[in-house]
Amino acid sequence: SQQGEEDPQALSIQEGENATMNCSYKTSINNLQWYRQNSGRGLVHLILIRSNEREKHSGRLRVTLDTSKKSSSLLITASRAADTASYFCATPPGGYQKVTFGTGTKLQVIP
Amino acid sequence: EAQVTQNPRYLITVTGKKLTVTCSQNMNHEYMSWYRQDPGLGLRQIYYSMNVEVTDKGDVPEGYKVSRKEKRNFPLILESPSPNQTSLYFCASSLYRGGETEAFFGQGTRLTVV
Numbered sequence: 310s311q312q313g314e315e316d317p318q319a320l321s322i323q324e325g326e327n328a329t330m331n332c333s334y335k336t337s338i339n340n341l342q343w344y345r346q347n348s349g350r351g352l353v354h355l356i357l358i359r360s361n362e363r364e365k366h367s368g369r370l371r372v373t374l375d376t377s378k379k380s381s382s383l384l385i386t387a388s389r390a391a392d393t394a395s396y397f398c399a400t401p402p403g404g405y406q407k408v409t410f411g412t413g414t415k416l417q418v419i420p
Numbered sequence: 421e422a423q424v425t426q427n428p429r430y431l432i433t434v435t436g437k438k439l440t441v442t443c444s445q446n447m448n449h450e451y452m453s454w455y456r457q458d459p460g461l462g463l464r465q466i467y468y469s470m471n472v473e474v475t476d477k478g479d480v481p482e483g484y485k486v487s488r489k490e491k492r493n494f495p496l497i498l499e500s501p502s503p504n505q506t507s508l509y510f511c512a513s514s515l516y517r518g519g520e521t522e523a524f525f526g527q528g529t530r531l532t533v534v
Contacts, residue, residue, distance in 0.1 A: 349530075354522035
């Protein structure tokens with residue numbers, strides 16, 4: 310089974326609205342990363358948050374991490390049509406050797 | 421330009437015909453890995469390599485082989501492809517161990533086995 314699971318599976322919003330997606334994981338982690346994938350293309354790294362951090366910002370992105378609940382959220386503010394993509398969380402369970410991705414949240418931003 | 425290059429981008433082959441998908445990175449990264457992406461299953465790690473001559477199985481290694489003879493290259497070999505290996509494949513590299521730093525992904529190889 311997947312280490313990380315994103316929720317919701319799909320999300321459709323109007324341009325300008327905020328989009329929030331969540332990631333839950335099973336085992337303890339050292340960090341958690343978020344990636345974006347435009348349809349059928351390679352993943353692009355968005356942000357990395359370490360286990361001792363609670364919140365991190367990068368431009369219109371805000372990521373939170375709650376290690377007690379084993380969950381993270383990605384907030385995209387003032388969404389744009391170009392934000393339409395799938396978003397994945399990635400965790401290295403039990404060390405850094407392997408990396409596990411969730412099944413992703415498919416975001417559609419309607420102009 | 422820093423990049424991970426996969427070839428070919430698209431491949432249609434027949435069952436049992438050996439094939440190799442190449443992956444090369446120009447960032448002097450230690451860690452490289454291969455993933456397959458299937459609808460509803462997300463990305464699953466096939467193999468990874470911590471450095472030259474150091475490889476290990478990911479979550480779905482059956483039917484695949486890899487080698488890491490040089491730091492920049494990490495080819496994926498399918499000795500006898502089967503239709504259940506039809507998938508979208510991604511190679512990725514990162515400076516250090518898998519989850520420690522950001523990963524850079526190739527553009528993907530869409531493989532169809534008939």
